[in-house]
Amino acid sequence: MYSSGTTGVSKGVVLTHGNLIAMVELFVKFEASQYEYSSSKNVYLAVVPMFHIYGFSLFVVGLLSLGSTIVLMRRFDGNEAVKLIDYYGVTHFPLVPPILTTLVMIAKGATNTENSFKSLKQVSCGAAPTSRKIIEDFFQVLPHVDFIQGYGMTETTAVGTRGFNTQQCHKYCSIGLLAPNMQAKVMDWNSGSPLPPEYYGELWLKGPAIMQRYLNNDVATKMAIDKDGWLRTGDIVCFDEDGYLYVSDRLKEIIKYNGYQIAPADLEAILISHSHILDAAVIGEMDEVYGEIPVAFVVTRHGSTLNQEDVMGFVAMQVAPYKKIRKVVFTKSIPKSATGKILRRELKKLLSSSCRL
Structure with missing residues (x-):
């Protein structure tokens, strides 16, 4: 399969039958352990693409091994999805952030969500x-539905972490606990030393689901996997005392401003909390003085009069001085992959073309 290529060129990931078997075994342990009732009674709505490792591992391989029912949509339509949930008694809805946003918007407009979504037990993102x-927002409109997040990569055959919420431990913003038979460590990306709980560093993974190599790319393979079999994921995470992991950003996406390191996701979360902003993305732009400066791409609501100063001021009130947005670009949409990842390489192209105008 091929990696998503959100920050650069997509790479061919060589996965073996052994990797797939490991994935199925871990999937069954993780999924089946969550339910007291038979997993064969679960009904899943499939909207994520199956050419991506998320959809492939879940629908093409994983759920079939559990005997679960899968309802397929050729393409996602929010209102049609709600009809299918009701008609087929869908219990589980795996999705990606943009679809979650649409689901929340539809639920907000529903007169009775318990009737419209009465069969739905869990949404996973x-x-x-x-x-x-x-x-x-999700819990405000769908309080009776559980919500979990998970983490995986093409390079790990989609195996990584899985949300596992209980009545005693609802950590919805976490990407969950480490999958069985997988090892993980969080490494300081400067010193290469392992970090304790609550410190952010690069996630390294090791286990039977790790890819063999990148196709025809020995250099990239050596950079990704060390001699002991540890995969450098390139994702910045931390873990708490209970072992729950929290993802911050991609290491390649970190903006280095005047010696400081800024995670775009932190600024994006602030931006989309503004009532006039529908969507946002932040990238770094090369600067002769500071190295890189944070640039925000912003999609505003219809009729909004927000200007650059308004956006920059809104963020400045909530962050340290070095984290301030230095430039704002208003756009009609944020380019994203089929699974909802921001295509930052496309934003860099847009930024570079606007600079030449």
């Missing part, structure tokens, strides 16, 4: 980080 705000 993956493939890209989900903001705290959209999770809070």
Whole structure:
């Protein structure tokens, strides 16, 4: 399969039958352990693409091994999805952040969500980080539905972490606990030393689901997997005392401003909390003085009169001085992959073309 290529060129990921078997075994342990009732009674709505590792591992391989029912949609339509949930008694809805946002908007407009979504037991979100705000909005309109997040990569055959909420431990903003038979450590990306709980660093993973190599790319393979078999994921995470992991951003996406390191996701979460902003993305722009400066791409609501100063001021009130947005670009949409990941390489192209105008 091929990696998403959100920050650069997509790479061919060589996965073996052994990787797939490991994935199925871990999937069954993780999924089946969550339910007291038979997993064969679960009904899943499939909207995520199956050419991506998320959809492939879940619908093409994983759920079939559990004997679950799968309802397929050729393409996602929010109102049609709600009809299918009601008609087929869908219990589980795996999705990505943009679809979650649409689901919340539809639920807000519903007169009786318990009737419209009465069969729905759980919504799971993956493939890209989900903001705290959209999770809070989700529980306001669908309080009877559980919500979990998970983490995986093409390079790990989709195996990584899985949300595992209980009545005693609802950590909805977490990407969950480490999958069985997988090892993980959080490494300081400067010193290469392992970090304790509550410190953010690069996530390294090791286990039977790790890819063999990148196709025809020995250099990239050596950079990704060390001699002991540890995969450098490139994702910045931390873990708490209970072992729950929290993802912040991609290491490649970190903006280095005047010696400081800024995670775009932190600024994006603040931006989309503004009532006039529908969507936002932040990238770094090269600067002769500061190295890089944070630039925000912003999609505003219809009729909004927000200007650059308004956006920059809104963020400045909530962050340290070095984290301030230095430039704002208003756009009609944020380019994203089929699974909801921001295509930052496309934003960099847009920024570079606008600079030449």
